[in-house]
Amino acid sequence: ESPLWLNVLFSCSAETVGNTEPSIVSVEVGESVTLNCTSALIDKSKTAYWFKHRLEHKPQEVGYKLGEKNASLLNPFKDSKSGFELKKVGSWVSLSIKQVQKEDEGMYFCGSISENSVNFSTGTFLAVSDHFNISVLQTPALQSVPPGEAVNLQCTVLSEIRSAELRVFWIRSAAGSSFPEIIFTHHNSSSSSSSSRQCEISSSKHSSVYNFSPNIPNNHHAATYYCAVETCGRIIIGNGTTVDLRNWIFYLRWLLSWLWLWV
Structure with missing residues (x-):
């Protein structure tokens, strides 16, 4: 019922x-x-x-x-x-x-x-x-781009777990959307087999850098992008990077005024 x-x-x-x-x-x-x-x-x-x-x-x-x-x-x-x-x-x-x-x-x-x-x-x-010592740092915190251009996002993962055993993906959370959505996943070389074995914790830190460059064609893609790490049944999410569209009219006025100074 x-x-x-x-x-x-x-x-x-x-x-x-x-x-x-x-x-x-x-x-x-x-x-x-x-x-x-x-x-x-x-x-x-x-x-x-x-x-x-x-x-x-x-x-x-x-x-x-x-x-x-x-x-x-x-x-x-x-x-x-x-x-x-x-x-x-x-x-x-x-x-x-x-x-x-x-x-x-x-x-x-x-x-x-x-x-x-x-x-x-x-x-x-x-x-x-959980109390795994994993840090997920995103840069920059705010990024502005003109419509139609790509934005460069970077995610640094510092952990005690080998990078091959980490699943790193990107989540887009747009204002007005019903739910955040996974839009890209980084595939590690041994990711297909790592899920079947236990997580290996080492005494030394491992640092990995992941880059993602999504295109921002319109306001729907102007959102907050989160880098997320899944390992051992846990998800650790970064601080997020907010991407907005640069005011094209303002940018055009600035460009014209700059050109006028050099004419």
């Missing part, structure tokens, strides 16, 4: 709404995290929901809150040692995890349901890293 929220979804109009969280949040095991959703509870007639979704799995309902009533968590989140909690803060319904575990990793999104409308946030991906 289909859950109530699915029945409601197909019987009324649906709309995607924004939330206050960045599209990707990275924490370590044992840390606490709070995800907020300003649109989840607008008035007393609406029921606010939180969901979790992992790749190749069905969405799971974390819990819900009906108007002024107490929030209810559903299993397995209710009995999880992570300490899930739903709380109303003003018009927000926040989802807190007191001690994040690796299995808590995934996409979290909130929604509100009333008699004739369903609203969902675009979602926040919660990336959980």
